Amino acid sequence: MTPSALPGQPHIHYKDSHLHIEDCDLEAMAAQHGTPLFVYSKAAMLAALAAYQRGFAGRDAQICYAMKANSSLAVLQVFARAGCGFDIVSGGELERVLAAGGVPSRIIFSGVGKTRHEMQHALQVGIGCFNVESEAEIEVLNDVALKLGKTAPISIRVNPNVDPKTHPYISTGLKGNKFGIAHERTLATYQHAATLAGLRIVGIDCHIGSQITQEAPYLDAMDRMLDLVTAIEAAGISIHHIDFGGGLGIDYQGDTPPPADTLWAKLLAKLDARGFGQRKLMIEPGRSLVGNAGVCVTEVLFMKPGEQKNFCIVDAAMNDLPRPALYQAYHAIVPLAQSKQGDADSALCDVVGPVCESGDWIGHDRSLNVRAGDHLAVLSAGAYCMSMSSNYNSRPRAAELLVDGSNAHLIRSRDTMADQMRGERLL
Numbered sequence: 001m002t003p004s005a006l007p008g009q010p011h012i013h014y015k016d017s018h019l020h021i022e023d024c025d026l027e028a029m030a031a032q033h034g035t036p037l038f039v040y041s042k043a044a045m046l047a048a049l050a051a052y053q054r055g056f057a058g059r060d061a062q063i064c065y066a067m068k069a070n071s072s073l074a075v076l077q078v079f080a081r082a083g084c085g086f087d088i089v090s091g092g093e094l095e096r097v098l099a100a101g102g103v104p105s106r107i108i109f110s111g112v113g114k115t116r117h118e119m120q121h122a123l124q125v126g127i128g129c130f131n132v133e134s135e136a137e138i139e140v141l142n143d144v145a146l147k148l149g150k151t152a153p154i155s156i157r158v159n160p161n162v163d164p165k166t167h168p169y170i171s172t173g174l175k176g177n178k179f180g181i182a183h184e185r186t187l188a189t190y191q192h193a194a195t196l197a198g199l200r201i202v203g204i205d206c207h208i209g210s211q212i213t214q215e216a217p218y219l220d221a222m223d224r225m226l227d228l229v230t231a232i233e234a235a236g237i238s239i240h241h242i243d244f245g246g247g248l249g250i251d252y253q254g255d256t257p258p259p260a261d262t263l264w265a266k267l268l269a270k271l272d273a274r275g276f277g278q279r280k281l282m283i284e285p286g287r288s289l290v291g292n293a294g295v296c297v298t299e300v301l302f303m304k305p306g307e308q309k310n311f312c313i314v315d316a317a318m319n320d321l322p323r324p325a326l327y328q329a330y331h332a333i334v335p336l337a338q339s340k341q342g343d344a345d346s347a348l349c350d351v352v353g354p355v356c357e358s359g360d361w362i363g364h365d366r367s368l369n370v371r372a373g374d375h376l377a378v379l380s381a382g383a384y385c386m387s388m389s390s391n392y393n394s395r396p397r398a399a400e401l402l403v404d405g406s407n408a409h410l411i412r413s414r415d416t417m418a419d420q421m422r423g424e425r426l427l
């Protein structure tokens with residue numbers, strides 16, 4: 001049988017009727033490592049990165065992987081080796097990047113609630129830029145830097161008040177969101193920051209949301225940012241780089257986000273038309289670099305037919321795959337054995353986990369022809385799954401494999417109970 005790739009996921013395909021990632025058979029990996037099991041394709045990550053790199057060919061641009069999408073050390077290492085910088089949102093993420101070989105000068109630090117301790121550490125290691133999100137943070141960062149005898153490189157994160165047309169929990173650039181400094185306050189805030197001796201203004205930043213599938217919000221945000229750069233520079237403050245954030249969506253369910261290179265061809269044309277084509281650019285993609293590079297393999301524990309609903313109870317749950325419970329998100333679910341794909345006659349079932357919450361579902365009304373002991377792959381599980389996972393219900397965090405051609409590297413072993421209880425004390 002000829003290999004058939006899954007839509008939008010060329011590195012994941014059926015070969016001889018069995019689902020493979022690159023040249024590795026997922027069934028064999030599940031047998032060796034158990035389930036639930038996350039498996040990622042290194043080639044898929046590098047192909048996603050290459051789309052951005054093609055888009056920026058010949059430009060002065062720095063791609064900073066927004067590591068909260070997937071912060072496993074070996075994943076960070078893949079991007080560090082490919083020359084990426086990193087967008088971090090906590091001191092813990094800083095430690096991870098450094099442990100994975102990331103270059104401090106290519107790290108940018110976003111987030112509305114940085115602590116003094118996190119600011120100090122980031123200044124000491126020499127990160128490239130703090131993306132400052134409030135007027136109060138500016139004062140504290142200035143103070144921390146002065147006390148250390150350093151100057152903090154900053155961008156102000158602008159809230160451009162643009163609707164990214166995505167789920168409300170992942171919209172970040174609207175007036176009612178907690179992120180960034182209001183578009184109208186930005187110039188005055190830059191003028192104030194320029195008077196503070198502990199700060200050095202290097203750029204301007206925005207990030208309007210996540211899982212964005214249209215171009216228009218990006219183009220609108222870019223216009224607003226460039227208007228601001230013009231006004232800020234007219235006030236005598238120079239802006240070295242412009243950071244357009246991340247947020248590009250992926251195909252979960254027939255979604256059609258523009259490819260990264262196509263989107264950037266349009267954005268760069270606008271930059272050129274407005275005379276900013278030579279400016280240093282930064283971007284902060286997360287989901288679009290890793291989301292469709294990974295799957296979560298899970299085993300069917302029980303089929304439970306019911307009067308109103310049929311349930312397919314699997315060994316992965318909301319602690320492993322939190323996106324459906326958090327955002328009512330859709331993940332495609334396919335059997336590892338191609339023959340078990342549902343046809344029109346198979347009954348619809350809800351795929352659910354063992355956690356004691358009705359919110360613990362992975363997919364509603366899926367057509368599957370499976371029984372206990374069969375394996376399923378939950379697709380598009382490379383972003384915001386393992387990095388959001390928890391030990392709820394005292395469930396161990398899953399193991400992770402990174403596939404490179406015909407080699408599958410174990411990059412995280414499954415939690416033991418000793419891992420879970422570490423740090424706890426009986427009275």
Ligand SMILES: *Cc1c(COP(=O)(O)O)cnc(C)c1O
Pocket residue numbers: 066068069087089110111207209210211245246247248284285286287288
């Ligand atoms: C989460 C986040 C990103 C990445 O968003 P994606 O949708 O995963 O691309 C980029 N920048 C900031 C500041 C973020 O918080």
